[in-house]
Amino acid sequence: MQMTEMTTEECSALLAHTSVGRLGCSFENQPYVVPINFAYDSGYPAALTALERLTEIEREHGLPGPTGQSHKVDADGTGSPMPEAVRAEVHALDPGFADYMDLQSRMRADMSRISVRERAFATMTVDVLYQTLHESFRTHVGRALGAGATHAEVRAAVRATAPFGMTRTWRALKVLEELLAG
Numbered sequence: 001m002q003m004t005e006m007t008t009e010e011c012s013a014l015l016a017h018t019s020v021g022r023l024g025c026s027f028e029n030q031p032y033v034v035p036i037n038f039a040y041d042s043g044y045p046a047a048l049t050a051l052e053r054l055t056e057i058e059r060e061h062g063l064p065g066p067t068g069q070s071h072k073v074d075a076d077g078t079g080s081p082m083p084e085a086v087r088a089e090v091h092a093l094d095p096g097f098a099d100y101m102d103l104q105s106r107m108r109a110d111m112s113r114i115s116v117r118e119r120a121f122a123t124m125t126v127d128v129l130y131q132t133l134h135e136s137f138r139t140h141v142g143r144a145l146g147a148g149a150t151h152a153e154v155r156a157a158v159r160a161t162a163p164f165g166m167t168r169t170w171r172a173l174k175v176l177e178e179l180l181a182g
Contacts, residue, residue: 020035021035022035082101082102082105082139083139083142083143086135086139087101087102089135115147116143116146116147117143117144117147117148117149119143120140120141120143120144120147120149121144121149121153121154121157123136123140123143124137124140124141124144124154124157124158125157125158125160125161127140127172128158128161128165128168128169128172129161129164129165129168131168131171131172133171133172133175137172137175137176137179138179141154141176141179141180144157151180154176154180155173155176158172158173158176159173
């Protein structure tokens with residue numbers, strides 16, 4: 001199969017009509033592929049535009065780049081950034097799936113350019129869009145709060161999903177309020 005370079009117009013046309021893709025990555029010199037979902041809004045990749053704007057704001061105000069608590073993972077691959085309670089629950093359900101979750105979590109955990117708090121916000125967004133508002137959302141909200149996010153910041157991260165589905169955001173805000181009250 002011969003690969004060719006796509007023009008900007010071809011890329012825009014493709015991205016405007018899909019929301020699923022695969023991202024090839026490398027971890028410790030081993031390739032892996034991550035399925036991704038994305039939104040392409042008004043001709044611009046929404047996430048990329050938001051991150052670029054965040055970088056501009058940080059520069060304008062003399063703020064440092066991504067900072068904060070980072071994931072702690074054993075170098076030999078025996079650790080997991082997942083909370084122990086979540087790991088135990090998944091392991092009791094299906095040990096093989098738990099091993100897979102550990103592996104996937106370890107491969108993503110050593111992202112030195114994104115803090116635990118920032119990653120929690122990103123994964124909360126995915127939870128809202130997929131409406132995985134039970135265990136996954138609870139875990140990611142807990143991770144954000146544990147990494148220093150305030151209730152207001154967590155609410156803001158959820159509200160930011162409204163352009164991609166107001167009713168999904170509404171439902172997520174209801175679940176969030178129950179979590180924050182508990």
